[in-house]
Amino acid sequence: MIKVNGLWHSYSKDNIYAVKNVTFGVEKGEIFGFLGPSGAGKSTTQGILTGLLPLQKGEVYVGGYDLKKPCDDMFNIIGVSFEQPNVYGKLTAVENLEFFARLYDVPVNDPMHLLKMVGLENDAKKKASEFSKGMKQRLVFARSMLNNPEIWFLDEPTAGLDPATAGRIKEIIRDRNKKGTTIFLTTHNMYVADELCDRVAFINDGEIVLIDSPRNLKLKYGDRLVEVEYREEGELIKETFSITDDNERQKLTRLIASGNIETMHTKEATLEEIFIKVTGRGLK
Amino acid sequence: MKLWALVVKDIKLSAKSNYTYIVLVFVIVFVVVAVFFVPDEFTNDPEVFVHAGTEGLLSGKIEKALDVDEVVFYGSRDEVISNMKKDRTSIGVDITTENGKMVIEFITQGYESERLKKILEAHVMGWAALETGYEPNSYVTVLESNNPDIPANKGMLPVFLVMESAFMGFFMIAAYVFQDKEEGTIKAYAVTPAKIWQYLLSKVLVFVLFGWVSGLLATIIIMGPGIRYLQFMLLLTSASIFGSMLGLIAAGLFTSFTKAMNVIFVVAFVLGITVIPYYMPSFSPVYIRILPTYPLLFAFREVLFPTGNTVLVYTNVLGYLAASAVLFYIANKLFEKKLV
Numbered sequence: 001m002i003k004v005n006g007l008w009h010s011y012s013k014d015n016i017y018a019v020k021n022v023t024f025g026v027e028k029g030e031i032f033g034f035l036g037p038s039g040a041g042k043s044t045t046q047g048i049l050t051g052l053l054p055l056q057k058g059e060v061y062v063g064g065y066d067l068k069k070p071c072d073d074m075f076n077i078i079g080v081s082f083e084q085p086n087v088y089g090k091l092t093a094v095e096n097l098e099f100f101a102r103l104y105d106v107p108v109n110d111p112m113h114l115l116k117m118v119g120l121e122n123d124a125k126k127k128a129s130e131f132s133k134g135m136k137q138r139l140v141f142a143r144s145m146l147n148n149p150e151i152w153f154l155d156e157p158t159a160g161l162d163p164a165t166a167g168r169i170k171e172i173i174r175d176r177n178k179k180g181t182t183i184f185l186t187t188h189n190m191y192v193a194d195e196l197c198d199r200v201a202f203i204n205d206g207e208i209v210l211i212d213s214p215r216n217l218k219l220k221y222g223d224r225l226v227e228v229e230y231r232e233e234g235e236l237i238k239e240t241f242s243i244t245d246d247n248e249r250q251k252l253t254r255l256i257a258s259g260n261i262e263t264m265h266t267k268e269a270t271l272e273e274i275f276i277k278v279t280g281r282g283l284k
Numbered sequence: 285m286k287l288w289a290l291v292v293k294d295i296k297l298s299a300k301s302n303y304t305y306i307v308l309v310f311v312i313v314f315v316v317v318a319v320f321f322v323p324d325e326f327t328n329d330p331e332v333f334v335h336a337g338t339e340g341l342l343s344g345k346i347e348k349a350l351d352v353d354e355v356v357f358y359g360s361r362d363e364v365i366s367n368m369k370k371d372r373t374s375i376g377v378d379i380t381t382e383n384g385k386m387v388i389e390f391i392t393q394g395y396e397s398e399r400l401k402k403i404l405e406a407h408v409m410g411w412a413a414l415e416t417g418y419e420p421n422s423y424v425t426v427l428e429s430n431n432p433d434i435p436a437n438k439g440m441l442p443v444f445l446v447m448e449s450a451f452m453g454f455f456m457i458a459a460y461v462f463q464d465k466e467e468g469t470i471k472a473y474a475v476t477p478a479k480i481w482q483y484l485l486s487k488v489l490v491f492v493l494f495g496w497v498s499g500l501l502a503t504i505i506i507m508g509p510g511i512r513y514l515q516f517m518l519l520l521t522s523a524s525i526f527g528s529m530l531g532l533i534a535a536g537l538f539t540s541f542t543k544a545m546n547v548i549f550v551v552a553f554v555l556g557i558t559v560i561p562y563y564m565p566s567f568s569p570v571y572i573r574i575l576p577t578y579p580l581l582f583a584f585r586e587v588l589f590p591t592g593n594t595v596l597v598y599t600n601v602l603g604y605l606a607a608s609a610v611l612f613y614i615a616n617k618l619f620e621k622k623l624v
Contacts, residue, residue: 050475075477086468090300091293102289103476143472 079149085136089129222269453528536618
């Protein structure tokens with residue numbers, strides 16, 4: 001659904017590139033995570049894919065549309081949820097959605113239904129300027145579903161949301177993905193990416209440094225450790241065992257047999273730890 | 285359909301902002317000032333206090349000769365002087381006869397301009413020449429004998445129509461686009477299948493509508509029903525479109541109102557400077573006459589106070605529409621290049 005080949009972009013149109021030779025593809029029905037710290041090139045790449053920035057160098061196809069020859073029809077099949085809560089503050093929530101709904105050439109979802117999905121049905125007639133940042137974020141998210149997009153670009157969709165609301169949003173994302181929507185998720189939140197994405201790409205300084213599934217990355221870059229808390233002569237002891245080392249594995253087996261273990265967790269690496277390992281910098 | 289949705293949205297946004305009310309208040313203030321506070325005619329003519337030895341016979345002729353608003357006759361020169369001291373804007377004339385010859389003395393306050401003194405002298409001497417049997421050797425030829433006598437308060441209306449109704453879009457459209465840029469709503473629009481020209485045109489249409497409202501309100505109240513409203517609407521519409529197009533260009537060239545502010549104020553000042561030759565026709569250098577608001581002021585005056593020069597009106601209408609088409613093309617290209 002998305003094909004990017006040798007993408008370069010320079011804001012100053014010189015040799016200072018925000019995106020350098022980026023190449024990747026996203027299959028139909030896939031949730032593809034684009035992970036990187038601020039300024040890494042995530043937004044620039046998404047800007048080009050959504051037609052907000054001009055394609056300077058490279059090949060980009062979105063839903064079969066060649067971005068070298070921009071075509072308005074492409075916008076009927078894509079949806080974009082921005083991180084910035086860019087809504088008309090003077091219009092109500094439902095007026096915001098009704099206005100954007102009239103701009104599409106394809107059947108659209110009922111604005112009230114979408115507001116209900118994101119938990120804003122009781123605030124439908126309230127001016128968006130009276131909304132909290134999280135409510136505006138949900139309105140932007142709802143707006144991006146108006147045209148039932150085949151390709152859905154989500155930029156930090158859970159940023160600024162409380163855990164319950166974030167859970168609801170993630171549920172909607174999973175649900176639409178199950179129905180066949182391809183999702184391009186831009187985030188610096190490793191937990192969201194880990195939870196939702198089939199594959200993730202790590203971008204750093206404008207370059208993609210890794211692309212794989214979260215599981216494969218963890219297996220490849222993580223230490224296979226188990227963290228155990230157990231009691232010995234009344235004292236609580238916390239210890240980490242490598243399951244690739246024979247001696248430590250036998251010690252762990254003995255501990256399990258003793259029945260003194262209180263907690264036990266596998267300690268695979270997080271995506272953030274892998275990112276740091278690969279790039280030498282954090283995701284924040 | 286999309287254009288209509290945009291127009292409805294822009295009208296809603298305007299109605300929910302203070303802008304609509306500011307426009308209405310401005311119209312009301314202008315109308316009230318024009319109708320109740322500005323007189324039909326401004327005059328700088330001073331009162332003239334006269335002592336004439338043969339008052340009964342000459343007073344009517346003197347009054348006619350002086351051609352000023354008010355001539356007051358007194359019985360003696362001293363009376364003229366004492367009254368002049370009470371009214372420091374007045375001028376005195378003492379007419380006596382000496383050895384059968386007419387002697388005319390001008391009594392001034394001391395700070396009158398040479399121009400005023402000469403005019404007064406010419407008037408009185410012209411009359412005196414007639415009285416003494418000499419034909420004056422100067423004549424006045426009027427070039428535009430059918431020029432209407434425009435009351436001062438109604439004469440302000442073309443200025444209001446150009447600066448407020450027609451060029452309102454210039455300031456406001458830029459402000460509205462910059463607001464869309466700041467709020468990021470322009471980005472949300474950019475990822476829909478709607479066209480850039482629809483976005484731009486909807487803003488223009490809204491400000492043409494506001495131009496109609498403010499222009500019609502003021503004109504109907506001040507001028508009544510007796511003007512050529514078809515010509516009026518054509519002129520107002522074409523000029524409003526042109527003003528809005530200038531605003532779009534400004535909004536397309538800059539990313540924020542702060543960055544565009546200097547240019548917008550300079551352009552507004554330059555466009556507004558044409559009011560000077562409108563009121564002082566003797567000052568109308570070429571660099572002012574080529575400004576777009578210059579012919580527009582006179583075209584509005586022609587519509588409101590016709591002299592039969594309809595070519596001026598239609599030339600303006602066609603000129604503004606043609607210029608608007610070019611500006612719209614440029615604006616479209618500017619926004620296509622960089623919408624957000």
